Amino acid sequence: MLLNQFLFLAAVLFCIGVYGVLARRNAVLVLASIELMLNAVNINLVAFGAYRHNIAGQVFALFVITIAAAEVGVGLAIVVLIFRNRASIALDEADLMKG
């Protein structure tokens, strides 16, 4: 197996995630796109760990998974709060700070 096939797959997933973050207006789906990007990073980390026969790749992938869990928890709490205050989670309607 080539190292690059994993890296290319991760690059494609990451770019799809970037597209999702930029093009979606539903806040839950933006968070889902961020998960896609974090997963691409994890694939990279594990692939490099296997390539260099180094366990550190897996350890850092575990850290990324933990951070992702924390991020989704706080992110969805914020989304629920926005929904409670404004009755909508469309991100372009949350423009209180716009001058």
Added chain:
Amino acid sequence: MVAQNVVFGILAAVMILSAWKVVTTKNVVRAVLYLVVVLAGAGAQYLLLASEFIFVVQVIVYIGAIVVLFLFGTMLTRAPIGRDTALDNDQRWLAALTGLFLLGVMIAVLADAFGDNKVRISGVQRTADVANSMFGPYLIPFEVVSVLLLAALVGAIAIARRD
């Protein structure tokens, strides 16, 4: 090695198609369920790279916990279960352009840097090795991450509770 490459190809195709559906489908619940397919595919890629522990963690934490959180988020924000035409904003073409540009840059750099380096799987990376590493050289980051998880948990409850 041929068998692994065939499996990789099938998994990669399924993952990319599902990821595309996650960012384009008109149905919130369906998007989250397509996300499950991508996450399971990533788990299978970890197995292909002989990293069993991270595969199990992926299934438990991502598919078991994070996706459930997403489904709760969709329900709590009363997303319409059927088709919803207002899920995308009007900068879709700019976003596609940005994504394609980023993809081109990354593919070019990766192809230049790693040409045809091969991954040689010499054996399964054992869970015991992960544990030895995590509780040895990476003990302090591990403890910091656990405090961060606690802080995120308390923060999420403090943000979302009604008072």
